[in-house]
Amino acid sequence: MARQVPVFRVVLDRGVTFDDVEQNPEIQAAVMSELIDAVRDGIKRRRRNISLFQINDSNYIVGLDKKQWKPSLESALKYYEIKEEYTTCSEIVKLINSL
Amino acid sequence: MSREQLPEDVEGIKQSLENILKADFTVKRKKKTELDIERELFFNIILSLERLNARSNILMSDLDIDLVKYDEVFYDAIDKLLLLKYGKEISEIIFFYVYDRIDPDGNITYLSDTAGNPVILETIGDLWYLIQNIKGVMEKKNK
Numbered sequence: 723m724a725r726q727v728p729v730f731r732v733v734l735d736r737g738v739t740f741d742d743v744e745q746n747p748e749i750q751a752a753v754m755s756e757l758i759d760a761v762r763d764g765i766k767r768r769r770r771n772i773s774l775f776q777i778n779d780s781n782y783i784v785g786l787d788k789k790q791w792k793p794s795l796e797s798a799l800k801y802y803e804i805k806e807e808y809t810t811c812s813e814i815v816k817l818i819n820s821l
Numbered sequence: 822m823s824r825e826q827l828p829e830d831v832e833g834i835k836q837s838l839e840n841i842l843k844a845d846f847t848v849k850r851k852k853k854t855e856l857d858i859e860r861e862l863f864f865n866i867i868l869s870l871e872r873l874n875a876r877s878n879i880l881m882s883d884l885d886i887d888l889v890k891y892d893e894v895f896y897d898a899i900d901k902l903l904l905l906k907y908g909k910e911i912s913e914i915i916f917f918y919v920y921d922r923i924d925p926d927g928n929i930t931y932l933s934d935t936a937g938n939p940v941i942l943e944t945i946g947d948l949w950y951l952i953q954n955i956k957g958v959m960e961k962k963n964k
Contacts, residue, residue, distance in 0.1 A: 730834055730838075731946065731950075732830070732834060733943070733944055733946065734830075734833075740833040740834070740836060740837045741837075743833070743834070743837045744837040744838075744840045744841050749837075749841075750841055753838060753841050753842065754841075757842060771847060773849075774838070774846070775834075775838070776851070777830065777831045777834050777835075778830050778831075778834075778946065779860060779864070779946050779949070780828060780830070780831055781850050781851050781852075781853060781857060782827070782828070782831045782848055782849070782850055782851075783848070783849050783850070783851050784831075784834070784835050784838060784846045784847070784848050785846065785847050785848075785849065786842075786844060786845075786846060786847065787845075787847055790844040790845055790846075793842075793843060793844045794842040794843070794844035796843075797841070797842045797843045797844065798842070
């Protein structure tokens with residue numbers, strides 16, 4: 723089944739900035755997890771670009787060209803190493819090696 | 822070639838994602854689906870209703886002009902169109918959002934779900950997603 727592009731919904735309360743968004747642990751976890759799914763799907767379907775999220779209620783979709791998959795997976799690898807989630811680390815290494 | 826100016830939220834979220842993943846993101850616009858078109862129309866309709874309601878309230882409170890009877894027939898037509906499109910259950914949530922969500926002191930009141938948990942609707946987007954969830958549950962029930 724084709725991967726559904728999830729909607730990234732953020733409405734900033736007064737005083738909250740996009741810096742706070744990127745520091746939010748739940749958002750970080752969601753982004754990392756979605757990246758892995760998207761790259762896995764991209765490899766399987768031989769895509770040159772993956773769509774990661776649709777933004778809020780717009781028609782805009784943010785994604786990554788294939789040359790950006792490796793650096794983003796490396797960031798995810800660091801993230802999961804710090805979390806000591808080694809099963810996910812192993813999966814990311816496999817994805818990097820298959821690029 | 823000039824680059825398209827992105828809406829502020831799109832630019833901000835893109836930048837946040839780039840910082841999280843240390844990678845450059847692309848942005849593309851997807852072709853509008855029927856649901857996208859419905860969503861846009863829905864947002865415009867609710868926004869117009871909110872403005873109409875606010876205008877009536879301001880005329881009443883600031884100038885003591887009561888347009889309730891004059892406006893009633895328009896509201897009645899709009900409410901019935903919403904009933905026709907969305908049915909009773911969803912229309913009542915829309916009416917709550919437009920007419921009752923903000924109390925006279927300016928506080929946001931909320932609905933409760935079947936388990937008694939508060940359902941807070943701060944934006945039209947919240948209302949739209951609640952309606953989509955309810956429609957999804959109704960469709961499952963009817964299968």
